Amino acid sequence: MCLAVPGRILSIEGDDPAFRSGRVDFAGVAKRVNLSYVPEARVGDFVLVHVGFAISTVDEAEAAKVFEYLAGMGELAELQDWENP
Amino acid sequence: MRFIDEYRDAAAAERYARAIRRITTRSWTLMEVCGGQTHAIVKFGVDALLPPEVTLVHGPGCPVCVTPLELIEKAIEIASTPGVIFCSFGDMLRVPGRTKDLLTIKSEGGDVRIVYSPLDAVAIARDNPSRQVVFFAVGFETTAPANAMAVFQAARTGVTNFSMLVSHVLVPPALEAILSSPSSRVQGFLAAGHVCTIMGYTEYEPIAAKYHVSIVVTGFEPLDILQGVYMCVKQLEDGRAEVENQYARAVRRDGNVPAQQLVREVFRIVPRKWRGVGEIPQSGFALAAPYEQFDAEIRFGIAALGVDEPTECCSGQIMQGLMKPHECPAFGTRCTPDHPLGATMVSSEGACAAYFRYRRLELAPQNGVTSRAH
Numbered sequence: 001m002c003l004a005v006p007g008r009i010l011s012i013e014g015d016d017p018a019f020r021s022g023r024v025d026f027a028g029v030a031k032r033v034n035l036s037y038v039p040e041a042r043v044g045d046f047v048l049v050h051v052g053f054a055i056s057t058v059d060e061a062e063a064a065k066v067f068e069y070l071a072g073m074g075e076l077a078e079l080q081d082w083e084n085p
Numbered sequence: 086m087r088f089i090d091e092y093r094d095a096a097a098a099e100r101y102a103r104a105i106r107r108i109t110t111r112s113w114t115l116m117e118v119c120g121g122q123t124h125a126i127v128k129f130g131v132d133a134l135l136p137p138e139v140t141l142v143h144g145p146g147c148p149v150c151v152t153p154l155e156l157i158e159k160a161i162e163i164a165s166t167p168g169v170i171f172c173s174f175g176d177m178l179r180v181p182g183r184t185k186d187l188l189t190i191k192s193e194g195g196d197v198r199i200v201y202s203p204l205d206a207v208a209i210a211r212d213n214p215s216r217q218v219v220f221f222a223v224g225f226e227t228t229a230p231a232n233a234m235a236v237f238q239a240a241r242t243g244v245t246n247f248s249m250l251v252s253h254v255l256v257p258p259a260l261e262a263i264l265s266s267p268s269s270r271v272q273g274f275l276a277a278g279h280v281c282t283i284m285g286y287t288e289y290e291p292i293a294a295k296y297h298v299s300i301v302v303t304g305f306e307p308l309d310i311l312q313g314v315y316m317c318v319k320q321l322e323d324g325r326a327e328v329e330n331q332y333a334r335a336v337r338r339d340g341n342v343p344a345q346q347l348v349r350e351v352f353r354i355v356p357r358k359w360r361g362v363g364e365i366p367q368s369g370f371a372l373a374a375p376y377e378q379f380d381a382e383i384r385f386g387i388a389a390l391g392v393d394e395p396t397e398c399c400s401g402q403i404m405q406g407l408m409k410p411h412e413c414p415a416f417g418t419r420c421t422p423d424h425p426l427g428a429t430m431v432s433s434e435g436a437c438a439a440y441f442r443y444r445r446l447e448l449a450p451q452n453g454v455t456s457r458a459h
Contacts, residue, residue, distance in 0.1 A: 002227040037343050052203075065333065070100055
């Protein structure tokens, strides 16, 4: 139920904040999405969409950290293995 | 699909699993709060990657599962009323009431429609001014801003034939209810990422401190869940009880402030009944006084309808982490997705439905024993 799917904003329409909407591309399928809750979002940004509403912009720098964290752990583990063979 | 596929990388998952095994020295019980996480864990076999010391129990974060029988009966009552168009997310249609579900009402000629967004229900109301259009507003904090906006837009544009049957619940009071139980064995939580996208995670900080429990705000893909488990086990092994954020690509500490503002404008906090669990104080939303004209319970005069919960379904214990789905004597026999005793066997995010769908053959012959892949 709390499913939210990432998509990229193709266009934005509407001056009234409550009715701000746009077209969002989900890997080739474009849908109309309410953008009231992401006033900072611009065309080209990725947003997370839940029941027709964008609830967050995707922070691309943070998105990479799952892998950076893993890389950091790997180095740490190798160091520990080297210290305690 | 970007921001999904890369988080399902099997080699990275195995590296996280190795890292978790490396830091685990004792037994820990973690609860993933959200049904979406439960579904991902069972579908991708994330729990089978974990060391035997780390147990995941499945939390209450499935709105379909926790909606009380009373609300289902109210929905059935409204949907059976001639002239009404009753709109709902699809998952709710097969949740059993006392004798029927909403799908039965539809097959008997009721105008029950599945919608993708609450705004679709407002549009149906706008297109059918002579009909009463009711939306079944279930959900956690994630869905509250969407439902708040539907009411706000209906009010702004004068769509007076629209109303909502509200069954909105909140995560933090449920976590406190679980932790307050003397039989609770939960030591850490993977908090629900999209709930925190809306609300942020400051309200979890007092819970971590009061109950000395480790909390990691966690996403929904296998790598998110494995990193969340790693961070939570690390906290537990270090003796820390903090709130950390694994899902920072979508969650900021203070959440989505414009969404919170409209939720506060349209809703007020009330006690709510949770199916299988009972009433939890301050655990849900109802429409605030300025929007009460959109309250379907008032409009249809059914606010007083009360129904006792059936006793055979164990979903309350499952959603509090006290038992696992396949430990229920009815699992897979008297209770299946085709003939469910409770909502946890119906919803695509319900723990029982996930176990049935993805590992029935693995578990059913050894009912009562937790099976592991290694």
